[in-house]
Amino acid sequence: MTFSRPVEDEVDRLVAAWKQERPDLDVTPLEVLSRVSRLSRHLERERRAAFASHDMESWEFDVLTALRRAGEPYELSPGALLRATLVTSGTMTNRIDRLAAAGLVTRRPDPEDRRGVLVRLTPAGMHRVDAAFADLLRRERELLAGLEQHEQQALAALLRTLLVPFDTSDAATH
């Protein structure tokens, strides 16, 4: 039970400005969606900073992480990787090229489908991602320190509701 709410964020100001300028419009959708976008941008900056100390780029982490959590043998197709990371196929090809050049993944033809390719995490890649991930979790925990456990759960559940339509409907290849 919290009683104080004197604190404003940028979105409060933004919404107030719109109400002033366009009182005819109902801008309440911004209360949620602008906050999601802005928070995501701030988080991305934090991630960048966190990874810098591990000499890793945030796009590298996204790919390596997907492979890592896939479990043995830490191998996925480019298609699976692009669905996990929400980037286009061209972007994923490019990312895999560079990760392979850095020795963090290997690429081999899929023996079951001659169109396909399989990307596998190397021991070096595994080591890198594990270190960075532990650090990221530590930092993310701090960012969430302002919320009680049950608030975090409530927040997660609400976000899930918004996310489900995206994650189910389209198996978008892009």
Place this chain on the structure above:
Amino acid sequence: MTFSRPVEDEVDRLVAAWKQERPDLDVTPLEVLSRVSRLSRHLERERRAAFASHDMESWEFDVLTALRRAGEPYELSPGALLRATLVTSGTMTNRIDRLAAAGLVTRRPDPEDRRGVLVRLTPAGMHRVDAAFADLLRRERELLAGLEQHEQQALAALLRTLLVPFDTSDAATH
């Protein structure tokens, strides 16, 4: 009061995979923060699609919107604009250049500060942004249709808590 929760999103699967692979780590921060990032990416795609029909880019909209809601005389400095849009100064210079070339804004020296510049929305820019904004709100309302009014408010409040530290502490110039 809702009892059903059979529905999973991609983050549920992602968290389950991590628990399998690294049971020693507490990955609950991902429940919130991965969802924010992923949702933001999906929203960005939606925005792109929404603006396409108005023949407008999403970066253009961000700048024009900031000017529009500032009210008469619809004029802000590049510094104010970059803080509103969370981009770097180099990016903002570039954006203003292109918007000015398109006739949607004008740029003039700040009479009060010879280092400064003032960017003003033109009538054409105003017209464009008003049309696009109305459309965006309509689409965003649909995205939120899965949540009751009070759920949206709760969600907004929780997000605000996470956002406040970013929006207060740093007046980051970048």
Place this chain on the structure above:
DNA sequence: TCGATTTATCTCGACGTCAAGATAATGAAG
């Protein structure tokens, strides 16, 4: 008033992403 610091904007090269299209293999239908 002078020098040092801060603030505001711009420049430029490196880089990552996207969109569209190319290639090639697979799967489905008759």
Place this chain on the structure above:
DNA sequence: CTTCATTATCTTGACGTCGAGATAAATCGA
């Protein structure tokens, strides 16, 4: 078996963003 639609990956060029640094004006302090 042949044709057609689909799927998987890669190629390419255009584009927007970032980061670092340059310039110049304003502000602060002794």
